[in-house]
Amino acid sequence: MxxxxxxxxxxxxxxxxxxxxxxxxxxxxxxxxxxxxxxxxxxxxxxxxxxxxxxxxxxxxxxxxxxxxxxxxxxxxxxxxxxELDRAIVEDVIELAREDQIYYEVHPNDHHRWTLQEDYAFMKQMIDRDKPEEVGIHEWLDREAAMAGDINWPETYPPYKVAKLYCFTNEQEKMQAWIQRLQQLKQTADFTTSSSSPHNVEVMAEGIxxxxxxxxxxxxxxxxxxxxxxxxxxxxxxxxxxxxxxxxxxxxxxxxxxxxxxxxxxxxxxxxxxxxxxxxxxxxxxxxxxxxxxxx
Structure with missing residues (x-):
C-alpha cells in the first residue's frame, strides 16, 4: 500500500x-x-x-x-x-431550536460563529450545569468557550453566507427527538444533517x-x-x-x-x-x- x-x-x-x-x-x-x-x-x-x-x-x-x-x-x-446554506433554512432551524430549547451556533463561511442574543439565556443555563458524564470533554469545552465569549450575539441575523448550523443538547434522548424534527423539516427543505456525537447534529447544504x-x-x-x-x-x-x-x-x-x-x-x-x-x-x-x- x-x-x-x-x-x-x-x-x-x-x-x-x-x-x-x-x-x-x-x-x-x-x-x-x-x-x-x-x-x-x-x-x-x-x-x-x-x-x-x-x-x-x-x-x-x-x-x-x-x-x-x-x-x-x-x-x-x-x-x-x-x-452556503439557504437563509430560509437557517431561519427555520433557529426557530425550531428556540422552541425546543436546543443549543445552536451559526457558522458563517468567512466570519465568526454567532447565535441570536434572545437565545442567550436558555443556552447559558444549559452550559452552566455540570458536564454530563456521557458528553465528550472536547465538545463540552467548546461549548463552555463559546459561552465564555468565543461567540457573537447579534440582535438580528447578520448578512453572512452560512456554512453550517451546529446543534447540541446535553441529553441524548432530546437530541434524537430533535434529529427527528429536522427529518420532518427535510420534507419541505433541502439540507443534509451529520452527527459527530450522540449529543450533536449539524445542518449543511444538501448533498455536501x-x-x-x-x-x-x-x-x-x-x-x-x-x-x-x-x-x-x-x-x-x-x-x-x-x-x-x-x-x-x-x-x-x-x-x-x-x-x-x-x-x-x-x-x-x-x-x-x-x-x-x-x-x-x-x-x-x-x-x-x-x-x-x-x-x-
Whole structure:
C-alpha cells in the first residue's frame, strides 16, 4: 500500500486531536514526514477554519483543508470550493431550536460563529450545569468557550453566507427527538444533517459532506481516491471513509466506522493513535504500537 499512497485525510476531533483539543508534537512531526515523502496531507473536519486553528498551530503546513463537513475546501488557505446554506433554512432551524430549547451556533463561511442574543439565556443555563458524564470533554469545552465569549450575539441575523448550523443538547434522548424534527423539516427543505456525537447534529447544504470536500482536493492534485487513506472516528466521517481506497478507524471510533474500515488502530486519539499508525506505516515499529486489525 505504501508504494501507491498519494494522499492522507485526517479528521480532527477524536482523531488527531486529543480530548483536551491539542495535537501532539509527535503527530505534527509525523504529518510533515509524510509530506516530505511526497504524500499530500489534508485535514478534513466539521470545524470551521477558525475552529481548526483554535486547535492546530498557526504555522501548520498542510496541502489542503476541508472544513464544515465539506462546505468549504482550501488549498494554501485559499478557497477552491464553497457552498452556503439557504437563509430560509437557517431561519427555520433557529426557530425550531428556540422552541425546543436546543443549543445552536451559526457558522458563517468567512466570519465568526454567532447565535441570536434572545437565545442567550436558555443556552447559558444549559452550559452552566455540570458536564454530563456521557458528553465528550472536547465538545463540552467548546461549548463552555463559546459561552465564555468565543461567540457573537447579534440582535438580528447578520448578512453572512452560512456554512453550517451546529446543534447540541446535553441529553441524548432530546437530541434524537430533535434529529427527528429536522427529518420532518427535510420534507419541505433541502439540507443534509451529520452527527459527530450522540449529543450533536449539524445542518449543511444538501448533498455536501466530507467526501465531496475531499473530492475537490484530490481532483486539484490529480490523485485517485484509490490511492488515498483516511483516518476518522465519528459517523460524520462515513462518506469520506466510503470514498477513499483505504479507510482506517481509530480505536475509539464508533462501531459504524469500524465496520466500514480496512484497519483499526490499536491506540486511541488520547494515546496518539494517528502518530503510531503513520509511524508504523512509514518506518515500521514494534508490534502493538500501530495497527494489527486488517479488514479485507
Amino acid at each position: 505504501i508504494d501507491k499512497l498519494r494522499a492522507i485525510c485526517l479528521d480532527m476531533d477524536g482523531t488527531i486531536l486529543r480530548h483536551d483539543n491539542t495535537i501532539s508534537d509527535q503527530t505534527l512531526r509525523m504529518i510533515q514526514a509524510w509530506r516530505q515523502q511526497g504524500v499530500r496531507v489534508f485535514i478534513v473536519t466539521g470545524r470551521s477554519l477558525k475552529e481548526l486553528y483554535d486547535a492546530a498551530p498557526a504555522d501548520i503546513e498542510l496541502d489542503g483543508f476541508v472544513t464544515s463537513n465539506g462546505m468549504i475546501s482550501y488549498i494554501n488557505k485559499e478557497k477552491v470550493a464553497e457552498y 459532506n466530507k467526501a465531496t470536500g475531499v473530492q475537490v482536493l484530490l481532483e486539484h492534485y490529480q490523485i485517485s481516491p484509490e490511492h488515498t487513506l483516511a483516518m476518522g472516528d465519528s459517523n460524520n466521517d462515513i462518506p469520506m471513509m466510503h470514498y477513499v481506497g483505504h479507510p482506517v478507524a481509530m480505536k475509539n471510533a464508533t462501531e459504524e466506522i469500524k465496520r466500514i474500515s480496512k484497519e483499526i488502530t490499536t491506540a486511541t486519539n488520547d494515546e496518539e493513535g494517528v502518530y503510531h499508525y503513520l509511524q508504523q506505516l512509514l518506518h515500521g515499529t514494534e508490534k502493538g504500537q500501530g495497527v494489527n486489525t486488517v479488514r479485507e
